[in-house]
Amino acid sequence: MTLEVGVLGYRFMGKAHANALARLPTFFPDAPDVERRVLVGRDEDALESAADRLGFTEVATDWRDVVDDVDVFYNLGPNHVHVEPSIAALKADTPVLCEKPLAPTLEGAERMAAAAVAADVPAGAAFNYRFVPAIQHAKELLEAGELGDIHHVRGRYLQDWLVDPDEPWSWRTDEELAGSGALGDLGSHTVDLLRFLVGDDDLAGEIERVSGHLQTFVDERPVAGDDETRPVTVDDAYSAQLEFATGAMGTLEASRFARGHKNDHTIEIHGSAGSLRFSLERLNELELLREGDRGYETILVTDADDPYVDRWWPPGHVLGWEHTFVHENYEFLRAIDEDRAFEPGFADGLAAQRVLAAIDLSDTRGEWVELSRLG
């Protein structure tokens, strides 16, 4: 059976997922057959050319006409269009893959997660970095107890695309449209990855309390193609301290102003028996230090028995950022075909959103916030 896919959004994430769907027949022939059927957007002219470029057979300008007419709905639009179309699709029993963060607000994420519970179809949160082979290898090592008891967890996501004050205003700089800035756009990835790697009760457990700090460095930006400016109403950067259920300590930060860092999502974990370090800018590598080592060793995670690698190329023929979307799409579509849950689901999206909301609230209050007190 061929799954007919409807996709809302055709820019950055539309391209990443359309490319991923196009790769599946060659590299993951056991994936369900998929037809990129309808591409949804508001601008009809841009939509037609995007549909041609991304391999879709139809276009639509209203998601309401699509969500109950396809086998799978991908919500790849800006954050402010995540809630309603995803809930409508789930109410029509259409499986949904929604880009991160789940919603601009905690309230929206709660409504989406509730709709996913009520629906009996997969509802995925597109945290693609869970599908990096090196990250999955790190999870295998952690769950095998190779690092021992977890003491420190550190995650930072550094970019520099907004350090120029003349970089134009966009939906990502507006609280109404995005919900938050670096906190939601980048922090959601880091929170999800830490939950994926050390969230088990016998590692660090869930995040229980946070202390947060948000900062906006440039508070208005030019509007592209216009001589007016608009206010920036979100954070340009955030930092946070976390306490996990086991007492493990976490340190998080993200910035859009970290000059020289382009897409530097770095995770460091220190345990009683060792440490590991991963950076997205060197995503085929995992740095590892175990009992008795004097320093880190760098492992190239591209062997045939490393997660997903045998589907691609021989050892050392490295993978890239786009491959994480292929792995994510493969697992999501298989979950649909086999009628089972997909992780990360909307519950994971909501769990990340709760941490983000607590960090934001802590910044507002100037004190630590217990997640259990978020209501």
Ligand code: SOE
């Ligand atoms: C921000 O520039 C961004 O595109 C995020 O929105 C993505 O989620 C991240 O994977 C790369 O950076």
